[in-house]
Amino acid sequence: MSWSHYAYYLIVALMMIGLYTVISHGNLLKKLIGLNLFQVSVFMLYIGLGAVEEGSAPIIKDGVETYSHPLPHVLILTAIVVGIATTALGLALVVRIFEAYGTLEEDEVITRDAAEHDGVAA
Amino acid sequence: MSTFVLMNVSLFAILIATALAITRLRALYEATMLTALFSLVSASLFVLLDAVDVAFTEAAVGVGISTVLFLGVLALTRSREAVTPRHRLWPAGFVVLLAGGTLIYAVQDLPSFGAADTPVQAHPVTETYLEESQHDIGIPNTVTSVLASYRGYDTLGELVVIFTAGVAVLMLLAHAPRPREHLVHRELILADYRIVRVISKILMPFILVFAFYVLFHGDYGPGGGFQAGVIFASGFVLYALVFGLDGARQVLPQSVLLWLIPLGVLLYVGVGVANMLLGGAFLDYNSLNPGDPEVGQHAGILLVETAIGITVAAVMAAVFFSFAGRRLSR
Amino acid sequence: MTAQLPALQVIIPLLCAPFCVLLRSRTIAWLLFLAAAAGSLACAVVLAEQVSDGEVLSYSMGGWRAPYGIEYVISGFNTPVLLLVSTIAVIVAVYSRRSLAAEVDSKRIPLLYACFCLNLAGLLGIVATGDAFNAFVFLEIASLSSYALIAMGRRRRALLAAFQYLVVGSIGAIFILIGIGLAYGVTGTLNMADLAQRLPEIYGNRALSASVIFVFVGLAIKMAVFPLHSWLPDAYAEAPSAVSTFLAATSTKVAIYIFLRFAFTVFGATLVFGTLTLDRIGLLLACLAMVIGSGAACFQSDLKYLLAWSSVAQIGYIVAGFSLVTASGLEAAYLHVINHAVIKAALFGAAGLLLLRLGSVRLTDLAGFGRTMPWTFAAIVLAGLGLVGIPLTAGFVSKWALAMALIEDGQGLVLAVMLVSSLLALVYVGRVVEIGWFREPSPVIAASAVTATSATSRSSTAERLPRSMTVATWTLVLLSLYFGIDATLPATLAESAATALLGSGG
Numbered sequence: 001m002s003w004s005h006y007a008y009y010l011i012v013a014l015m016m017i018g019l020y021t022v023i024s025h026g027n028l029l030k031k032l033i034g035l036n037l038f039q040v041s042v043f044m045l046y047i048g049l050g051a052v053e054e055g056s057a058p059i060i061k062d063g064v065e066t067y068s069h070p071l072p073h074v075l076i077l078t079a080i081v082v083g084i085a086t087t088a089l090g091l092a093l094v095v096r097i098f099e100a101y102g103t104l105e106e107d108e109v110i111t112r113d114a115a116e117h118d119g120v121a122a
Numbered sequence: 123m124s125t126f127v128l129m130n131v132s133l134f135a136i137l138i139a140t141a142l143a144i145t146r147l148r149a150l151y152e153a154t155m156l157t158a159l160f161s162l163v164s165a166s167l168f169v170l171l172d173a174v175d176v177a178f179t180e181a182a183v184g185v186g187i188s189t190v191l192f193l194g195v196l197a198l199t200r201s202r203e204a205v206t207p208r209h210r211l212w213p214a215g216f217v218v219l220l221a222g223g224t225l226i227y228a229v230q231d232l233p234s235f236g237a238a239d240t241p242v243q244a245h246p247v248t249e250t251y252l253e254e255s256q257h258d259i260g261i262p263n264t265v266t267s268v269l270a271s272y273r274g275y276d277t278l279g280e281l282v283v284i285f286t287a288g289v290a291v292l293m294l295l296a297h298a299p300r301p302r303e304h305l306v307h308r309e310l311i312l313a314d315y316r317i318v319r320v321i322s323k324i325l326m327p328f329i330l331v332f333a334f335y336v337l338f339h340g341d342y343g344p345g346g347g348f349q350a351g352v353i354f355a356s357g358f359v360l361y362a363l364v365f366g367l368d369g370a371r372q373v374l375p376q377s378v379l380l381w382l383i384p385l386g387v388l389l390y391v392g393v394g395v396a397n398m399l400l401g402g403a404f405l406d407y408n409s410l411n412p413g414d415p416e417v418g419q420h421a422g423i424l425l426v427e428t429a430i431g432i433t434v435a436a437v438m439a440a441v442f443f444s445f446a447g448r449r450l451s452r
Numbered sequence: 453m454t455a456q457l458p459a460l461q462v463i464i465p466l467l468c469a470p471f472c473v474l475l476r477s478r479t480i481a482w483l484l485f486l487a488a489a490a491g492s493l494a495c496a497v498v499l500a501e502q503v504s505d506g507e508v509l510s511y512s513m514g515g516w517r518a519p520y521g522i523e524y525v526i527s528g529f530n531t532p533v534l535l536l537v538s539t540i541a542v543i544v545a546v547y548s549r550r551s552l553a554a555e556v557d558s559k560r561i562p563l564l565y566a567c568f569c570l571n572l573a574g575l576l577g578i579v580a581t582g583d584a585f586n587a588f589v590f591l592e593i594a595s596l597s598s599y600a601l602i603a604m605g606r607r608r609r610a611l612l613a614a615f616q617y618l619v620v621g622s623i624g625a626i627f628i629l630i631g632i633g634l635a636y637g638v639t640g641t642l643n644m645a646d647l648a649q650r651l652p653e654i655y656g657n658r659a660l661s662a663s664v665i666f667v668f669v670g671l672a673i674k675m676a677v678f679p680l681h682s683w684l685p686d687a688y689a690e691a692p693s694a695v696s697t698f699l700a701a702t703s704t705k706v707a708i709y710i711f712l713r714f715a716f717t718v719f720g721a722t723l724v725f726g727t728l729t730l731d732r733i734g735l736l737l738a739c740l741a742m743v744i745g746s747g748a749a750c751f752q753s754d755l756k757y758l759l760a761w762s763s764v765a766q767i768g769y770i771v772a773g774f775s776l777v778t779a780s781g782l783e784a785a786y787l788h789v790i791n792h793a794v795i796k797a798a799l800f801g802a803a804g805l806l807l808l809r810l811g812s813v814r815l816t817d818l819a820g821f822g823r824t825m826p827w828t829f830a831a832i833v834l835a836g837l838g839l840v841g842i843p844l845t846a847g848f849v850s851k852w853a854l855a856m857a858l859i860e861d862g863q864g865l866v867l868a869v870m871l872v873s874s875l876l877a878l879v880y881v882g883r884v885v886e887i888g889w890f891r892e893p894s895p896v897i898a899a900s901a902v903t904a905t906s907a908t909s910r911s912s913t914a915e916r917l918p919r920s921m922t923v924a925t926w927t928l929v930l931l932s933l934y935f936g937i938d939a940t941l942p943a944t945l946a947e948s949a950a951t952a953l954l955g956s957g958g
């Protein structure tokens with residue numbers, strides 16, 4: 001493990017906290033929050049790949065020689081948009097699920113469905 | 123240890139602490155606010171890593187729109203999370219160990235962080251994007267030229283993703299039951315408070331002008347259609363918060379929004395189709411003005427940035443109105 | 453104009469979506485989706501014609517040449533999938549009009565068709581692209597629209613199914629994003645051809661190996677490979693019938709295609725299957741999927757759930773095919789992609805007819821329907837025989853090809869598992885036949901079915917099934933029979949696909 005990769009190790013730690021939140025939590029909103037954390041941490045990985053320590057933002061100016069790479073920035077702009085689109089759709093589904101079941105806990109939703117299934121025919 | 127490293131590490135420390143707090147918190151309002159903080163700190167990190175456009179967008183989206191949407195949904199639902207059952211923790215831990223282990227293994231062979239001689243920097247596209255773009259496209263902000271021209275097709279895809287989300291949210295939430303009158307009148311109207319009312323009225327034009335500035339200044343500095351669209355939408359979110367949803371709907375009726383949402387996508391695809399008809403490839407802006415390609419590129423980029431701004435602003439406003447409208451009807 | 457076809461293939465459905473939202477009329481939206489599907493089918497046919505001699509077409513988006521811009525690549529390996537997706541889209545478009553009218557709130561239908569157009573554009577975009585990141589973007593278009601489509605199901609369970617798919621699917625997408633990012637970090641490029649050229653120099657790089665793993669785990673989620681299939685049964689069973697028909701036939705198949713595209717033409721078979729032994733893992737998972745999928749299908753109490761679980765097993769066959777990494781194995785995989793898509797679409801289509809008529813597809817409610825609805829019953833039996841793999845059906849052709857490929861490679865154990873799975877398929881198809889033909893309809897359920905029907909639709913339509921839906925279903929059934937008798941078309945496509953995949957630097 002080399003010191004020069006410190007940022008990547010920290011990014012991996014962040015990603016895993018996000019991933020853990022998505023999988024372990026049963027609350028639908030918390031899952032979306034976790035998904036957000038996971039996503040933003042992956043953005044850092046990309047930005048890290050393009051960054052140059054002594055560089056500057058890739059807006060061309062006279063007298064600046066080193067720039068960070070613009071391509072990862074473009075990719076992540078796209079990915080941020082994808083992220084908010086997923087979040088918005090997920091939240092809309094959360095609202096509808098809450099209206100239909102009266103709860104936001106995945107386990108409870110499944111129990112209520114099973115109860116309906118065993119009782120009166122759907 | 124250089125200041126660069128020191129600042130990075132301290133930002134990461136804040137981020138990890140915030141993320142841990144978010145997972146542990148069962149109060150969802152607090153978790154949402156901390157998520158906004160997380161976004162804000164990561165935006166700072168992006169600035170530090172020279173990704174100013176990304177930082178701008180992350181701040182506008184993660185701290186702004188995303189938080190507002192989460193709060194809107196919390197108001198409609200329940201803000202307390204149940205205790206996570208133990209049986210959920212083990213599989214999650216297992217997946218995280220596997221994925222995390224693989225990643226730790228992987229990053230050791232990535233090039234050093236912040237180095238200037240990585241494969242990413244050495245690849246021939248770097249020269250094209252940083253140097254030849256000045257001649258081919260003539261825009262100082264290379265992020266904008268890569269976004270709107272070199273990889274303009276990805277950006278169309280991105281716009282279509284946000285369009286899809288807008289359509290999907292409208293489809294899921296648009297047809298709410300009719301609002302009950304007595305509930306509508308009990309809503310707290312912030313406009314009753316004079317200071318709030320006056321200040322937000324003063325702010326409104328500045329927010330909108332700033333959105334236009336961000337839209338048209340994207341060639342020279344951080345900014346562009348997406349950020350402008352989000353700022354534009356946030357202006358209307360503020361308006362709706364202060365003057366109530368009905369007031370905002372009068373300024374920006376649902377029918378107008380439903381018209382604007384597809385308009386941006388049509389404009390973007392329309393530019394591409396026009397290029398095809400003029401004999402170029404899809405989104406080949408050079409074909410707009412074959413005599414002087416640089417003029418064609420400028421025109422094309424401006425058109426597609428405007429297209430992005432229109433659809434993004436309309437989708438964000440429509441999504442917010444859908445969530446807000448849901449509350450009135452319950 | 454033909455030079456623009458690779459772009460038009462995706463642009464046509466993409467352009468139809470905003471018009472659906474703009475015009476907001478049910479009929480116009482339906483016509484737009486039909487036009488989008490027909491337009492992309494026309495493009496796919498012409499393109500398939502053009503590349504049939506082994507040529508590779510490249511189209512530079514924005515006029516920027518490959519590693520600098522995004523390129524579309526049309527070759528023998530993707531034309532079969534383009535043809536498949538757009539053909540199914542046309543048939544589903546015909547089917548969807550009456551089916552959706554009966555199952556979905558009429559105000560939502562124009563927007564739903566917009567989602568259909570977007571989904572089609574997304575799927576075609578994934579298939580046509582030659583850029584790794586662009587594939588991710590179009591994957592998200594396809595995924596987001598399918599979450600929305602699934603959520604439109606009749607029961608509240610559909611909402612949960614859509615949400616669970618959204619969470620699992622997003623994790624998959626982020627995994628793919630990580631994988632692409634790692635590969636980008638060690639090469640500096642996103643273009644698939646450029647990646648393929650630069651990667652062999654750094655074989656053994658740990659970031660590269662991890663990149664392969666992340667891309668493939670992410671895609672395995674989208675493909676619903678066992679044990680990452682958990683989203684599929686609920687999603688397919690709870691979606692509106694037209695949506696189940698379309699998604700079951702196309703979305704996992706496109707994921708399989710892009711998996712093959714990455715494995716053979718980007719990372720290279722030597723790395724993926726040689727060093728990382730994804731072939732052995734693939735065979736193991738395929739065996740598990742075949743047995744557990746078919747086994748679970750036998751215990752379902754709802755026809756659509758039964759069909760969805762059978763998809764899990766059928767994906768196992770396809771995975772087994774390409775995990776052999778031989779020309780005949782790949783051919784068998786492609787063949788089964790085509791045949792299974794047609795068969796499963798026919799079955800979901802028939803299930804939609806039952807749902808329209810009986811108001812439910814729970815197996816207990818289906819008792820005796822073979823006598824009241826002989827034609828629909830016949831469609832289910834004929835397509836079901838294809839799932840089992842009885843001679844003269846399409847399923848037989850591809851299973852035979854797979855069996856031959858397995859024998860050639862000396863995989864006797866996998867062959868045995870395949871036979872067990874086919875026997876299980878016989879059990880679950882037999883169960884539907886037994887219930888539909890030999891069981892007396894219980895009077896209580898028959899009565900409740902009648903009330904359900906009159907509640908969901910007008911009593912006049914309850915007596916006769918809409919012709920468009922029966923025609924679409926039967927087209928699929930007959931297509932599956934035709935491919936069973938004369939397999940020239942799918943076999944040629946599969947062969948040229950296998951050649952193109954193995955030929956390009958595998």
